[in-house]
Amino acid sequence: MASISGLCSPSSTFKPEKFIPKTLSTSASPHSLLSIRRDSIAFHNKSKLSDRCFDRSSTPLAHSVARDIPASLTPTTDDALPKSNNRGLEKDPRALWKRYVDWLYQHKELGLYLDVSRVGFPDEFLDEMEPKFQKAFDHMVKLEKGAIANPDEGRMVGHYWLRNPKLAPNSFLRLQIENTLEALCKFADDVVSGKIKPPSSPEGRFTQVLSVGIGGSALGPQFVAEALAPDNPPLKIRFIDNTDPAGIDHQIAQLGPELASTLVIVISKSGGTPETRNGLLEVQKAFREAGLEFAKQGVAITQENSLLDNTARIEGWVARFPMFDWVGGRTSEMSAVGLLPAALQGIDIREMLAGASLMDEANRTTVVRNNPAALLALCWYWASDGIGSKDMVVLPYKDSLLLFSRYLQQLVMESLGKEFDLDGNRVNQGLSVYGNKGSTDQHAYIQQLREGVHNFFATFIEVLRDRPPGHDWELEPGVTCGDYLFGMLQGTRSALYANDRESITVTVQEVTPRSVGALIALYERAVGIYAALININAYHQPGVEAGKKAAGEVLALQKRVLAILNEASCKEPVEPLTLEEVAERCHAPEDIEMIYKIIAHMAANDRALIAEGNCGSPRSIKVFLGECNVDELYA
Numbered sequence: 308m309a310s311i312s313g314l315c316s317p318s319s320t321f322k323p324e325k326f327i328p329k330t331l332s333t334s335a336s337p338h339s340l341l342s343i344r345r346d347s348i349a350f351h352n353k354s355k356l357s358d359r360c361f362d363r364s365s366t367p368l369a370h371s372v373a374r375d376i377p378a379s380l381t382p383t384t385d386d387a388l389p390k391s392n393n394r395g396l397e398k399d400p401r402a403l404w405k406r407y408v409d410w411l412y413q414h415k416e417l418g419l420y421l422d423v424s425r426v427g428f429p430d431e432f433l434d435e436m437e438p439k440f441q442k443a444f445d446h447m448v449k450l451e452k453g454a455i456a457n458p459d460e461g462r463m464v465g466h467y468w469l470r471n472p473k474l475a476p477n478s479f480l481r482l483q484i485e486n487t488l489e490a491l492c493k494f495a496d497d498v499v500s501g502k503i504k505p506p507s508s509p510e511g512r513f514t515q516v517l518s519v520g521i522g523g524s525a526l527g528p529q530f531v532a533e534a535l536a537p538d539n540p541p542l543k544i545r546f547i548d549n550t551d552p553a554g555i556d557h558q559i560a561q562l563g564p565e566l567a568s569t570l571v572i573v574i575s576k577s578g579g580t581p582e583t584r585n586g587l588l589e590v591q592k593a594f595r596e597a598g599l600e601f602a603k604q605g606v607a608i609t610q611e612n613s614l615l616d617n618t619a620r621i622e623g624w625v626a627r628f629p630m631f632d633w634v635g636g637r638t639s640e641m642s643a644v645g646l647l648p649a650a651l652q653g654i655d656i657r658e659m660l661a662g663a664s665l666m667d668e669a670n671r672t673t674v675v676r677n678n679p680a681a682l683l684a685l686c687w688y689w690a691s692d693g694i695g696s697k698d699m700v701v702l703p704y705k706d707s708l709l710l711f712s713r714y715l716q717q718l719v720m721e722s723l724g725k726e727f728d729l730d731g732n733r734v735n736q737g738l739s740v741y742g743n744k745g746s747t748d749q750h751a752y753i754q755q756l757r758e759g760v761h762n763f764f765a766t767f768i769e770v771l772r773d774r775p776p777g778h779d780w781e782l783e784p785g786v787t788c789g790d791y792l793f794g795m796l797q798g799t800r801s802a803l804y805a806n807d808r809e810s811i812t813v814t815v816q817e818v819t820p821r822s823v824g825a826l827i828a829l830y831e832r833a834v835g836i837y838a839a840l841i842n843i844n845a846y847h848q849p850g851v852e853a854g855k856k857a858a859g860e861v862l863a864l865q866k867r868v869l870a871i872l873n874e875a876s877c878k879e880p881v882e883p884l885t886l887e888e889v890a891e892r893c894h895a896p897e898d899i900e901m902i903y904k905i906i907a908h909m910a911a912n913d914r915a916l917i918a919e920g921n922c923g924s925p926r927s928i929k930v931f932l933g934e935c936n937v938d939e940l941y942a
């Protein structure tokens with residue numbers, strides 16, 4: 308408890324400093340501090356850091372060792388543990404407490420703490436990594452100064468300028484950022500106050516936001532809405548983030564008559580993402596059917612002159628806000644993409660920006676121990692051998708942070724999951740992220756985390772304030788509901804560590820716009836630094852294109868299948884075709900499996916009729932169309 312009250316109360320005797328002098332950690336002999344860590348150093352040295360990036364053929368020793376001891380033989384709490392074990396993690400409570408204090412990072416102004424003590428790297432690991440970190444810091448300095456940090460796409464990477472426009476490499480960009488922020492704040496104020504209103508709503512003002520976008524054009528706004536929207540926001544928000552027609556129908560049905568007072572924000576950096584375009588077309592159809600004029604309720608956030616931008620301009624939508632070429636989708640939460648939806652929900656976006664800016668500042672120090680993003684990157688590198696050998700399980704113990712792990716999934720995996728490094732070597736890098744929230748997940752998969760396959764490290768996100776002041780009560784003597792949540796987090800952290808499962812803990816005082824901005828900035832920078840450590844481009848996503856291209860080919864094949872079936876269905880009598888016949892007439896015998904799937908999908912949606920057989924026996928099928936489209940036949 309002492310450590311926790313230390314965290315909460317500035318007047319307590321335990322005051323960990325933001326700057327932790329090296330002497331503190333070296334006052335005791337480094338060897339006496341973590342004697343068992345020599346094993347891990349040995350493991351570490353066995354496969355040199357630089358080699359481990361590329362050699363995936365050998366199983367990391369840590370994994371094989373971890374499987375040697377049955378989980379049932381290990382105690383469950385730190386206190387009950389032997390002083391050391393043979394898996395390389397310190398278990399002596401006094402040494403652990405010292406490690407905790409020595410390594411604890413505190414950002415006083417943000418009220419944010421980072422505890423890396425339950426990740427077992429030895430001090431020597433940091434020494435060994437130091438040159439790589441200095442190179443990474445140098446890379447980040449150049450990036451912030453406007454270098455082409457995304458070489459494949461020839462782009463600057465400027466999300467850090469969004470919260471500190473003075474850093475932008477020229478005054479044109481600075482003004483672009485400042486003017487956009489001002490314009491969106493004014494627009495949000497005018498919408499909330501009813502100055503800008505929907506043309507035909509009985510309420511006389513906008514009451515709902517429908518955000519249409521996907522990936523980085525949805526995940527940040529979704530996370531922030533869940534984390535920060537007040538219980539009764541000025542405008543409530545809904546999302547269409549997929550091309551699932553049933554999902555879209557559901558959102559529109561839920562709006563019901565309030566469609567007339569819904570501000571539709573279409574978000575797409577490229578302005579041409581198919582899922583987003585489909586969402587827009589579906590929403591526009593709903594507007595037509597309700598007799599509403601979409602343009603009077605539509606807002607676009609996209610790059611200048613994109614397809615979406617041109618559509619919005621030509622159709623005269625209510626407003627358009629720019630997405631900048633030098634901001635990637637997954638780091639766009641502090642651009643109009645994230646700020647406009649947040650402002651419309653009454654979230655203090657200037658506080659979000661302030662939190663992010665403060666965190667950025669802290670992450671510019673070149674002293675790894677004092678740089679929270681670098682500390683995270685260090686832990687990721689250690690825990691996953693610098694090759695993503697372990698997954699990162701993110702567990703916020705706070706319902707409102709539920710979507711943080713989902714948000715981080717894109718930020719981390721789309722950034723780090725790359726086939727080639729910057730020198731063109733095939734590295735198949737990445738770091739898998741998953742998680743929902745604690746303590747809920749304790750009743751789902753924590754069983755496996757503690758006792759099952761050892762393929763992860765955890766990150767706990769702890770929020771000290773349980774609920775607003777004056778609302779707490781003891782549901783049993785001396786214990787509140789929030790104490791249980793706290794206990795669950797601490798218990799799981801201890802139980803995992805007892806079984807050699809490493810964890811990081813990020814602690815914030817409260818979930819506020821400032822702390823959420825800081826968390827986003829912390830992870831953005833950790834990803835940037837880690838990417839530099841492993842020498843990959845974190846700012847492109849070439850792998851996504853393959854799936855998009857293949858989807859396009861499927862739809863093109865479907866059009867050919869439809870034309871063939873139409874031709875056969877226009878015959879008198881109708882000529883039902885086997886799959887082989889369809890494939891042959893499409894000149895695509897090698898695509899017969901895809902043709903089968905296309906036909907099965909069309910049949911399930913009443914767009915093709917099965918004359919003979921059933922979809923469970925593909926060879927038995929004979930298919931035709933219910934209607935012959937003569938126009939198409941001669942088109």
Ligand SMILES: O=P(O)(O)OC[C@H]1O[C@](O)(CO)[C@@H](O)[C@@H]1O
Binds near residue numbers: 521578
């Ligand atoms: O904002 P856009 O251009 O519609 O892209 C949406 C998402 O699609 C991707 O390009 C690929 O998934 C993401 O990087 C991006 O956030």
